Amino acid sequence: MLNIVRASVFLLPFLCVFMAPQIALSEDCTKLIFKRYCLGGSVATLPDGVSEAIVEDGSPGTRFTDTDGDRIVDITAVDGRIARISRRQPPGNWLHFTEWKTKLVRLYGRGEDRSSFPAYAGSRSSKLNAINAGRGSALIFWQQLGWSVSLRWDHRDYITLDYELDSSNRLPEDDEGL
Numbered sequence: 001m002l003n004i005v006r007a008s009v010f011l012l013p014f015l016c017v018f019m020a021p022q023i024a025l026s027e028d029c030t031k032l033i034f035k036r037y038c039l040g041g042s043v044a045t046l047p048d049g050v051s052e053a054i055v056e057d058g059s060p061g062t063r064f065t066d067t068d069g070d071r072i073v074d075i076t077a078v079d080g081r082i083a084r085i086s087r088r089q090p091p092g093n094w095l096h097f098t099e100w101k102t103k104l105v106r107l108y109g110r111g112e113d114r115s116s117f118p119a120y121a122g123s124r125s126s127k128l129n130a131i132n133a134g135r136g137s138a139l140i141f142w143q144q145l146g147w148s149v150s151l152r153w154d155h156r157d158y159i160t161l162d163y164e165l166d167s168s169n170r171l172p173e174d175d176e177g178l
Helices: 002-028 094-108 124-132
Strands: 031-033 037-039 051-053 062-068 071-078 081-089 138-143 147-153 159-165
Touching: 037 081, 037 159, 094 138, 094 147, 094 159
Parallel strands: none
Antiparallel strands: 031 037, 051 062, 062 071, 071 081, 081 159, 138 147, 147 159
């Protein structure tokens, strides 16, 4: 028993040194997404290979893009902090959408269905036609503490998985001493 205590006292400084980066990362990271991106963390934590995207639509924030094979990840940062992470997952079909929905239900529980289809789209095939024509979208939303996740299918080629930091969880803007 005494040897176990001595060994743990000897190993404690080494464990603290190796765990320090993970502890520092977890303090400003609301959620680790795809084992690569830190929702709520600094843009300085983005992995190598992520490039800044040029956006001309006037929306706030800085955009970044990362490509992982056939998947495209779009990252939006506000005030240097990662506020949204979106990944486009091919292919865009019911089977793939249902597969991802099942995975997310297991993780986060039953989501809120926010799908939008025309009145005539009652059957699965008519909903598929509405999505392919750009007239409908399948959307499931999960609200979590400080962030949310949604699964959207509104494009014939891919589904989109979005993780977004709640606006109340973002850093306050500088009020210039007021």
